[in-house]
Amino acid sequence: MSDAMLEMTGIVRRFEQGGAVLEVLRGADLAVQPGELVALVGPSGAGKSTLLQIAGLLERPTEGVVRIAGADVSDFDDGKRTEVRRRSIGFVYQFHHLLPEFSAQENIVLPQMIAGVSKRLAKQRADELLHMVGLDARGSHRPARLSGGEQQRVAIARALANAPSLLIADEPTGNLDPHTADHVFAMLTAIVRQARVGALVATHNMELARRMDRILEMRDGILVEQTAA
Numbered sequence: 001m002s003d004a005m006l007e008m009t010g011i012v013r014r015f016e017q018g019g020a021v022l023e024v025l026r027g028a029d030l031a032v033q034p035g036e037l038v039a040l041v042g043p044s045g046a047g048k049s050t051l052l053q054i055a056g057l058l059e060r061p062t063e064g065v066v067r068i069a070g071a072d073v074s075d076f077d078d079g080k081r082t083e084v085r086r087r088s089i090g091f092v093y094q095f096h097h098l099l100p101e102f103s104a105q106e107n108i109v110l111p112q113m114i115a116g117v118s119k120r121l122a123k124q125r126a127d128e129l130l131h132m133v134g135l136d137a138r139g140s141h142r143p144a145r146l147s148g149g150e151q152q153r154v155a156i157a158r159a160l161a162n163a164p165s166l167l168i169a170d171e172p173t174g175n176l177d178p179h180t181a182d183h184v185f186a187m188l189t190a191i192v193r194q195a196r197v198g199a200l201v202a203t204h205n206m207e208l209a210r211r212m213d214r215i216l217e218m219r220d221g222i223l224v225e226q227t228a229a
């Protein structure tokens, strides 16, 4: 058995609109190993977000199998899928989506409490994560008092709060200036490697993509591995 954190096999996704059928994914395959960063690239509308939604168990494929840390989730009901998502998958988006009325620490505590962790342990873990992203002194600050890069670092810490197997990121540095993006991405990379998380990162930024372990390109509904030129 593969020890991939994410394995997707033969993923097909069709959308039906007013009688017409749009086949966005046509048999996409991929695997992401522990500690590996895989870039997902392709033109706008190619199906990257659709693939991430399916990988993150937010949507079901029309056909195909998704395995999270070895578990085939195909036959899981919605409740079980939500449970796997909360425990095993972290999400980072272009915009941080932190809760504005809560502090940085509370934003990292909440997903843990939802997953059943005690408040005391959740706070301890939040402080460890804040340390890991270099924000020890900022735990009590609300998002509005943090810079864009700091907000995104909190969002990364929050995504890792429940020690997920898999991290799914959609343009995680897309809203940052190049220098800050560089710094945040380096931090993300270091944490993924150290925590042995598998990371699938959709981006339009080819420079960023080239810094990852592999680049998969969405082309006509399937994934093609880009080899170094």
Ligand SMILES: Nc1ncnc2c1ncn2[C@@H]1O[C@H](COP(=O)(O)OP(=O)(O)OP(=O)(O)O)[C@@H](O)[C@H]1O
Pocket (backbone or CB within 6 Å): 015, 016, 017, 022, 024, 042, 043, 044, 045, 046, 047, 048, 049, 050, 051
């Ligand atoms: N719920 C839906 N119903 C119908 N069509 C959809 C739905 N979701 C996505 N699509 C279509 O699927 C295609 C792929 O969209 P998707 O958002 O996955 O592309 P993308 O590669 O992420 O693009 P971008 O880089 O612009 O974010 C698009 O043509 C889109 O219109």
